[in-house]
Amino acid sequence: MHRPFDDLAGFDTADLHTEGQIALLPAGHPLASRDRLTLAEVRDVPDLPIARWPRLDGSYPDGPGPEVHTQSQLAQLVALGRTLLVIPASSRARQWPDHVAVPVVDAPDVTTVIAWPPGSRSPAVASLVRSAAGLHGTTLPASAR
Secondary structure, eight states, X not given: OEETTSXXXXXXXXXXXXXXXXXXXXXXXXXGGOSOBOHHHHHTOTTSOBOBOOOTTXXXXXXXXXXXXXXXXXXXXXXXXXOBEEEEGGGGGGOOTTEEEEEETTSOOEEEEEEEOTTXXXXXXXXXXXXXXXXXXXXXXXXXX
């Protein structure tokens, strides 16, 4: 899960990794040649509207961008020059040759977290949380030890 985007209410959590964000653009777009961008520059690109993901109730936010359902669909729409998106920088690992990643310098940092039901006594959940935290050098909250 990712803070600040996912609703973590009702879960115990441990932060695993915090990073900046990038704009994923079609390789041929003029913004793809920039060294960095701002949110204002990517928020309203007339020929490249930001894709829209469904809300929890299945509705979509207002806007001109395409409605997307899967990562694969989104990657194809970026490659075709139909949309752009702002995502965590580590997403570069899934970048296609048709994509260019440009840092968005004023986008909020994104923190990847592991989350579990509060008060869980499951040895498997505890082991998973400890393993994930260990991989990232994370200090666990007292509720997870």
